[in-house]
Amino acid sequence: MERLLDHLQADKAGRSVRRGTKEPYDNLKLIMVWKNQFRTEPFHYRLKLAVGLKAIQQPKIAYDVLAGKYRTSNVNSDVVERICNSLDVDPLKRLCGEIGRYDLMQENHSNSAKGVGVWVSNWLERFNKTPARTTLPNMTIDKFTSRRLKNDKIFRAGSFELAEEIMLVEYPRFPSD
Incomplete structure (x- = not known):
């Protein structure tokens, strides 16, 4: 998960979700913090997440993300x-x-x-x-x-x-x- 955060260039808030808890971290919460961080322009989350997942050797999940199985198949x-x-x-x-x-x-x-x-x-x-x-x-x-x-x-x-x-x-x- 740390490699995925590096690839996604997650900010400190996202990393604190991973490091700052005593209980096992929640992957969904981690991705939501990354998704909701402030950006200066519209951002294609599915593409960036899929590229990050492929980079950490998770192609099956990356293809599912690109296929829209985890939310939507619409363009932002x-x-x-x-x-x-x-x-x-x-x-x-x-x-x-x-x-x-x-x-x-x-x-x-x-x-x-x-x-x-x-x-x-x-x-x-x-x-x-x-x-x-x-x-x-x-x-x-x-x-x-x-x-x-x-x-x-x-x-x-x-x-x-x-x-x-x-x-x-x-x-x-x-x-x-």
């Missing part, structure tokens, strides 16, 4: 807004076009970022309702391929961080074996 909307706010005007407009939200192209920067956040939060639900469709060479594209192609377009539009966040939601279901 604050993270998406921070990513969008870091984009210049043209890349943000290009991103809005790629996701099919042309109405956001006319909005101001912060409203466009919030709109992209709403779109990403509905990412899995929207594509789960999408039926398989036939393309020109009579090849059927299922919902998984359709989502992958959409994420590839987002990546090519220059929104690398956003594509990575979406991939964590899209492809987190690694085998736990």
Whole structure:
């Protein structure tokens, strides 16, 4: 656990939970103190925790954390807004076009970022309702391929961080074996 705390760069409050108690420390309390510490920007807890768990040779738990088995499979909307706010005007407009939200192209920067956040939060639900469709060479594209192609377009539009966040939601279901 000490190696995990080092990797997560836990502050003194988190370490005091581990060291300052006479009874066996509570791992959940320790992780909650780490999660609730003050941060200056939105933070992707699942990714950071999974990387830390892999670093201390706990890949099964790391895959389960990435898969959302321990809470949620949604992207943090604050993270998406921070990513969008870091984009210049043209890349943000290009991103809005790629996701099919042309109405956001006319909005101001912060409203466009919030709109992209709403779109990403509905990412899995929207594509789960999408039926398989036939393309020109009579090849059927299922919902998984359709989502992958959409994420590839987002990546090519220059929104690398956003594509990575979406991939964590899209492809987190690694085998736990």
